[in-house]
Amino acid sequence: MSQRSAHTADEAGAGQQDFVEVRLPAAGAYLSVLRTATAGLAARLDFTLDEIEDLRIAVDEACAMLLGQAVPGSVLSCVFHLVGDALQITVSAPTTDGHTPARDTFAWTVLSALAGEVDATVDENSVVSISLHKKRGGGPGAP
Template sequence: MTEETAAPTTGATDVRDAVTVTMPADSAYLSVLRTATAGLAARLDFTLDEIEDLRIGVDEACAMLLSQALPGTDLNTEFELTGDGMRVSVSVLTDDGRLPARDTFAWTVLSALAGEVDAGAGPDDRVTIILHKRRNTTESA
């Protein structure tokens, strides 16, 4: 398992951090990814409920992808931390590049947990699920 951390880049109004975690495409390693997700979300001051939703969402995205991963390949997860939230891209090599069905209960749950969800496939049959969770910025009175 490798982990790379990119140095923060500062723009005019935004700071961006990026972290990439690469590990075997095996469900035995998902606990490490759930912990990394929670730690990064806490760094962005997500609420405990938002952190848990994101952890479960990343876990669900991985489960969807691991079911079609080629044996012996890696699961790549890229976390992009921005001022208003976190974008998580999970990808794996597959044999046919088939996208997850969007009309399933699993996709509905994933969308409810993570906010914005999308999926895509590359020319090498790498399938990616992208989650974009924004912090709840409304204050309760």
């Protein structure tokens, strides 16, 4: 687990932002680490208890989607970007089929309701990423 604080995006012209990256085995037994990190970082941004719990569940759900298709023995990566009053979380893992999760499922609907903005991408190496963006005070399903 590594934390890189005060990473400046000044080079990109976006000002200062903090981020934390957690890398762990792509196995369900380790998801409690990500739920704890999510809660701690959301609390740092003064999210309400309900917003924190929504994010914890959303991260868990996003990871569950990825773990179902993750390459056995691979690494799950979770990057938290703290920007102003918002938290952007990107969970990634190399997958066996290189397909993003279906957006017409109950799981995707729940994820969108809990996290606000949700997106999924896949790169040329079949690494699937699910990104969540939640703004403090946005309410359920608000970005």
